[in-house]
């Protein structure tokens with residue numbers, strides 16, 4: 621992430637950790653030797669062995685070939701024929717769409733259309749009844765939320781519920797305990813064997829850089845529970861960005877946010893998109909979707925109703941009908 625703020629730690633800068641922007645997978649070493657740190661500090665990940673080394677089940681070349689055959693290279697997320705029912709209620713019904721890398725994509729639809737259930741199926745909160753979810757070419761259908769997040773598909777966290785008694789700084793230092801694992805360490809200390817002290821210092825530098833990027837550094841010592849709704853949203857995004865995600869799912873990121881902070885949040889999202897991050901956003905504010913997304917996906921009664929650029933969606937008769945006269949202007 622590039623905040624435009626000088627990193628306080630020279631070593632982190634040398635490594636490109638603090639100012640490199642969104643790293644391509646190719647820039648990130650495959651097996652980062654941070655022996656013992658995953659387990660001791662970050663909780664480890666499924667792919668890490670007990671000795672802290674990382675096992676790659678296939679070579680990079682064969683993985684690249686396999687992914688190329690399955691998913692176009694510019695597609696971050698591909699959802700195919702997704703289905704999910706709750707008892708007799710069909711929440712998601714044969715839903716298919718793709719999210720291109722480096723875009724801000726909006727997912728909209730009237731109340732009850734199935735947007736949240738779709739997010740839940742993508743992020744592992746619900747196991748779909750059918751269909752597939754592929755992320756960066758890999759089939760992640762049915763994986764646990766922490767397994768999905770450790771691959772770089774991250775949803776903003778409900779910190780209001782989780783860590784309200786901790787300070788903003790602590791929230792970021794711990795962010796997010798079940799989702800950090802090897803991924804955070806790759807972004808904080810790429811490719812280097814370093815001691816725990818250096819690693820903690822690099823983590824602290826990244827935390828401060830992230831706080832400054834989201835302009836909440838002045839709130840570092842405040843309890844998260846005492847923040848305003850908008851400040852909490854910034855903190856949620858900051859926590860999510862600590863994992864250097866490839867795709868960030870934002871569920872109504874602007875709900876309850878005042879206009880000043882709304883503008884700040886949107887600016888940050890655009891900055892991050894410009895750095896190569898990808899966003900999928902569920903948002904009820906139609907102006908935000910139309911003004912800030914390059915691609916819009918519309919759900920209705922669990923299925924895909926339409927998709928395309930905002931101008932097309934705004935004038936699409938089927939979309940207008942689905943919203944039953946709700947103002948799309």
Ligand SMILES: Nc1ncnc2c1ncn2[C@@H]1O[C@H](COP(=O)(O)OP(=O)(O)OP(=O)(O)O)[C@@H](O)[C@H]1O
Pocket residue numbers: 706709710711712729730731732733734735736737738
């Ligand atoms: N856990 C659940 N148990 C039973 N029914 C559910 C459950 N979750 C969602 N549903 C139903 O599935 C349908 C889709 O709900 P979902 O929350 O995914 O829609 P949504 O598009 O996110 O709606 P909203 O915009 O109002 O948040 C609705 O009819 C809802 O009542």
